Amino acid sequence: MARSVLVVDDSAFMRNLLKQLLEDDHEVVGEAENGVEAVELYHELNPDVVTMDVVMPIRDGIEATAEIKGDDPDASVIMCTSVGQEEKMREAVAAGADGYITKPFQKPNVLEAIDDVVGVEA
Numbered sequence: 001m002a003r004s005v006l007v008v009d010d011s012a013f014m015r016n017l018l019k020q021l022l023e024d025d026h027e028v029v030g031e032a033e034n035g036v037e038a039v040e041l042y043h044e045l046n047p048d049v050v051t052m053d054v055v056m057p058i059r060d061g062i063e064a065t066a067e068i069k070g071d072d073p074d075a076s077v078i079m080c081t082s083v084g085q086e087e088k089m090r091e092a093v094a095a096g097a098d099g100y101i102t103k104p105f106q107k108p109n110v111l112e113a114i115d116d117v118v119g120v121e122a
Contacts, residue, residue, distance in 0.1 A: 003048035003118055004029045008038040008064070009080060010056040014103070018051055018080075021107045026114065035059030035067075042068050042075065049076045049114050051101070054088045062088065062095045069096030076117040080105075 003026045009015045010033050019028045030045045032038040034056045042050060050068065052061040065077045079092040079100040089100055098117040101109050 002026050003114060004045070005114070006030045006032065006038070006041055006045060006047040006050045008032045008035070008050060008056075008061065009053040010034060011053075014053065014080070014105075017105060018110065021105060021110050022114075025111055035061060035064030038064045039067050039071075043071070048118055049078060051078050051080055051110075052097070053080045054085060054092060055082075062091050065092060065097050066095040078113050078117055 005022055005026050005028050007015050007018045007028055009018070015031050022028055029047050030041045032041050036059045038050065038052060052065055054061040061079060065079070068075050068077060077097050079089065079097045080103060081089055081100055082103045092100065099113045101113045
C-alpha cells in the first residue's frame with residue numbers, strides 16, 4: 001500500500017535520491033531541509049512516514065523528531081544517518097525514532113524500513 005512520505009534532509013541531492021527511490025511505491029508529499037521546516041510540514045501534511053536526516057542546520061533531526069513525537073506519539077519517523085553515527089542513532093531512538101536507514105541509500109533498505117515502521121497492509 002502506498003504511503004505518504006515527508007522527506008527531510010539538508011542536502012537537495014539526498015532528498016532527490018530518496019524521492020526517486022520512493023516514487024514507484026509511495027507518494028512524497030513534501031520536502032524539508034531542516035528540523036524547523038520538518039515540524040511545520042509534518043503538521044501541515046500529516047504524512048504516514050517521515051524520513052529524517054540526523055545532522056541538519058538550524059535544528060537537527062533528533063530535536064525535530066522529539067518535537068514531532070511529543071505532538072503526535074503515533075508519528076512514524078525513520079532516521080537517515082551516515083555510517084559511523086551510532087551515537088547519534090542512540091540519541092535518535094531515545095527521541096522516539098521508529099527506525100533508521102544508512103546512507104548511501106539502497107531502495108530495498110528504504111522500502112523495508114517504511115514497511116517495518118508503518119506495517120504492511122494487504
